[in-house]
Amino acid sequence: MVTSAQPLSVGLLGLDRHGLFHLEQLSLRGDLVPVAVVADGHGRADLGEGFGCRVFEDRVEFLSDERIDLVLVTVTGNQRMAAIRQVLLAGRSVAVLSPLSEDPAEAEALLVAAEESAGRLLVLSPGLGDDDFQAAHDQVQSGRLGCPMTLKHVTWGFAGAETTFGGLPEPFLVVLEQLLVLSEIGPSAVLARTLGGAGTSVGLGATVTMTSGVTADVEYHPSSPVPLRTGWVVAGSTGGYCGFEVYTATDDDEVYSTPVPVPPVDPGQTYDDLIAQWRDDAHHATVLQRAVRLAGLVHAVRRSLDLDAVVTLSG
Structure with a gap:
């Protein structure tokens, strides 16, 4: 309607x-x-x-x-x-x-x-208005990468400038939501961990297994003097995406890259x-x-950190 x-x-x-x-x-x-x-x-x-x-x-x-x-x-x-x-x-x-x-x-x-x-x-x-995420999403949707098999995202945040939601850094939560859009399915298990940091800033990582078996690893490091980000890496069954480039292997096992357009960033x-x-x-x-689903994933990350163990999700 x-x-x-x-x-x-x-x-x-x-x-x-x-x-x-x-x-x-x-x-x-x-x-x-x-x-x-x-x-x-x-x-x-x-x-x-x-x-x-x-x-x-x-x-x-x-x-x-x-x-x-x-x-x-x-x-x-x-x-x-x-x-x-x-x-x-x-x-x-x-x-x-x-x-x-x-x-x-x-x-x-x-x-x-x-x-x-x-x-x-x-x-x-x-x-979801991030240009790197949108470029990765466009390539996944186009089918050029085949079926996504493994995904990774790394963020280097500015030390001391982070905000939190439920005790987790907001940039980390943004990436978790982007992951749900890229995979189009729900998560089945999470293993979260703390990472090295600077001073009181401690990094955070999570390995997420989706219900289809696709795995994703997300890291947030709030220890940089300036904000840096490597963005999404998507390994598919027939190709890969990283840094506004699509990588494809030929029948002779040669790999070549093709630039993809950078989507415009529009707050609207x-x-x-x-x-x-x-x-x-x-x-x-x-x-x-x-x-x-995002609420469930956030809750699972927090539980995994508390228990130092894999947490499964239902639904």
Whole structure:
């Protein structure tokens, strides 16, 4: 089913630096129009007014504004989950940044709450706008690599600049979500480990086995004086991808490389996908399924670190 193509009026719950970023980005679009914000104690009401938004100090009053089609929750920390539930209980549609949750049971509970609400639950994934990931995904989808057999991603993060979600570095979680998109299937087992670091910064790695038998290894090293990244390496049954190059072997076992176009990086892609979820039920269902899988994978990584053992996943 495809819904109306009319512009959506958006209310932002939270006006911290994350909220301000999204407010600025949305103000540049015509299909998503910011109309209201909740300052939520950040004392930035004047900034919301500067974008032509009505500013509320009270969430209940904000959620009663009938002009709002969709509430974008940008609050973080302990208030985040309560804010999502509050919006759904009010019967309003809500969008939240990925990861949806670090707990698969909690993620499933949110889906149930959305089904019982008059509103809908949508998930934004800014990390899928990465050019290297998109190039790798394009090559996997094209069939040039054959069936993916092994995948690897290494990130060298800037020491002291990382943010976390559920105790795990956000860049690491972004790569886990990219892995789920590249593999298109769920994980079956995880073995996580800590890696060497600098000072208090400790690296993190995880070997993930997918239900098809495909294996992936992800490493995050927050110990570099500058941010570096090697990106995705995909070894397929007939070819490979690395660094915007596709590698193919001839019948004579000669290997040659072919450059692939570097996809443009457009911050608007995140919101394009939000519109797609709103208008296309099939795509929306796919995104929610991935959100639950990601929650399960994050939970498994944390358990594996705690137990120092392989953790299996169901479903």
